[in-house]
Amino acid sequence: MIDSLAEMAVQSTQSGVFDETDLLAQARAGDVRAFSDLISHYEGKIFRLAQHITQNREDAEDVLQETFLKAYEHLEQFQGNSKFYTWIVRIAVNQALMKLRKRKTDRSVSLDEGIDTGEDIMVREIAAWDEDPEQRYSRAELNEILDSAVQSLAPTYRAVFVLRDVEELSTEETAEALELSVPAVKSRLLRARLQLRDKLTSFFKRKGDDAFAYM
Amino acid sequence: MTPLLTCKEFLKELSEYLDDRTDADIRAKLEKHTSECPNCWVICDTTKKTIKIYKGMDQACSIPEDVHARLMAAVEKKIAAKCSDKTKV
Numbered sequence: 001m002i003d004s005l006a007e008m009a010v011q012s013t014q015s016g017v018f019d020e021t022d023l024l025a026q027a028r029a030g031d032v033r034a035f036s037d038l039i040s041h042y043e044g045k046i047f048r049l050a051q052h053i054t055q056n057r058e059d060a061e062d063v064l065q066e067t068f069l070k071a072y073e074h075l076e077q078f079q080g081n082s083k084f085y086t087w088i089v090r091i092a093v094n095q096a097l098m099k100l101r102k103r104k105t106d107r108s109v110s111l112d113e114g115i116d117t118g119e120d121i122m123v124r125e126i127a128a129w130d131e132d133p134e135q136r137y138s139r140a141e142l143n144e145i146l147d148s149a150v151q152s153l154a155p156t157y158r159a160v161f162v163l164r165d166v167e168e169l170s171t172e173e174t175a176e177a178l179e180l181s182v183p184a185v186k187s188r189l190l191r192a193r194l195q196l197r198d199k200l201t202s203f204f205k206r207k208g209d210d211a212f213a214y215m
Numbered sequence: 216m217t218p219l220l221t222c223k224e225f226l227k228e229l230s231e232y233l234d235d236r237t238d239a240d241i242r243a244k245l246e247k248h249t250s251e252c253p254n255c256w257v258i259c260d261t262t263k264k265t266i267k268i269y270k271g272m273d274q275a276c277s278i279p280e281d282v283h284a285r286l287m288a289a290v291e292k293k294i295a296a297k298c299s300d301k302t303k304v
Contacts, residue, residue, distance in 0.1 A: 032294055036287070043286060044278045061282050065289045072293055123226065126257050129264055146272055165269050171234075190230035197258070197265045204264070 024084055028075055035075070039068055042085060045167060046092050052162040053096040055151045063099060067092040082176055089169070089177040093159050100155055123194060125201045133204030149199040153192055160185055161192035220248045225255050233263055 020041075026034035043064065050063035070091050071078075078087055134142050150158060163174040164185070175185045220228075225248045231237050232245050249256040 035290075035294075039286065039290065043283060047278050047282060061285065064282065065286055068286060068290055069293050072290060072297075123258055126254050127261075128257050129261050133264065134268055142268075143272070146269060161269075165266050166272060168270065186230060190227070193230060193233075193262055193265060194226070194258075196269075197262045200265055200268070201261060204261075 020084055024078070024080065028078070035072060038084065042088060043068070045085070046088060049089065049092055049162060049167060050096050052147075052150060052166060053093065053155065053159055054099050055147065056099075059096070059099045063092055063095045066095045070095075083173070086169070086173050086177045089163065089167075090179070093163075093178060097155060097159075122198075124198050125205075127201055127205035129201070129204040130206050133200075136204070145200070145203050149196050152199055153195060157188050157192035157195065160188040161196070164189050165193070219251075220244050222248075222252060222255055225249075225252070226258070229259060229262060233259070233266060 020038075023034045023037050027038060046067055047060055047064045050060035050067075051057060054060050054063060067088055071088050078084070130136065137145065150161065153161060159178055160174060160180075163169045163177060164171065169177065171182055171185050171189075174180075174189075175182045178185070180188075225245060228237060228241060228245055232242065237245065249259050
């Protein structure tokens with residue numbers, strides 16, 4: 001009897017062995033179990049990535065499903081020039097941006113929008129933080145603060161920041177996944193980091209330190 | 216003598232510096248700047264902490280069971296549809 005995909009996924013997680021090259025070759029040849037192993041390995045990362053970009057659990061679940069359905073549909077076209085993960089990240093980011101585009105409240109939707117000229121790096125608030133600022137908050141409170149700060153970024157910056165600093169892709173992998181140039185990734189990452197730093201300073205600054213305007 | 220960096224020049228290099236991707240000469244200039252400019256020292260320190268705090272954010276998270284189950288069901292349906300298309304041909 002053929003196992004269900006869910007059963008295969010459990011078995012693959014338990015086996016603990018993961019060889020992407022072989023799995024991809026098998027999946028491309030039509031091996032369903034190999035594809036379910038790939039899903040098991042990457043579903044958590046893709047779901048989190050989708051949650052970070054859409055900031056919405058339902059949308060993130062849609063993005064997760066659409067990503068793996070599209071990956072399955074186009075698996076034969078995947079050339080293997082890039083990593084499988086980078087390829088599905090690209091699909092997931094595009095799906096997530098499409099979700100944002102559909103939201104009337106979110107006006108900024110394209111990775112090509114809102115590109116800075118490089119002359120407007122802003123720092124609004126300067127105050128030293130506690131040594132371990134996160135100790136002041138519970139895990140849930142901290143996640144809420146971090147999520148709301150990320151949500152305040154334009155999607156152009158949000159996607160770059162999440163891939164680089166949360167999912168820890170390299171600059172080059174991020175550029176490939178988002179189809180951006182390396183200098184564009186670097187520029188957006190700098191701005192995203194500085195904007196988040198500004199937002200978080202109001203929560204994490206050392207008590208008694210005054211914030212003041214800078215440049 | 217090497218020219219000093221302005222605060223704006225410092226900021227432009229900050230991300231690369233924190234990622235340890237600057238060459239030794241620029242690195243020395245940046246470190247000299249932070250030793251003399253308290254504002255830029257604070258910006259550097261708090262940006263470093265910003266990056267660190269987000270890096271640890273997701274490590275304990277795993278996909279919820281119900282989300283995983285619905286994903287597998289959707290993929291299974293897709294595979295069945297593809298198989299049935301192939302048998303028709």
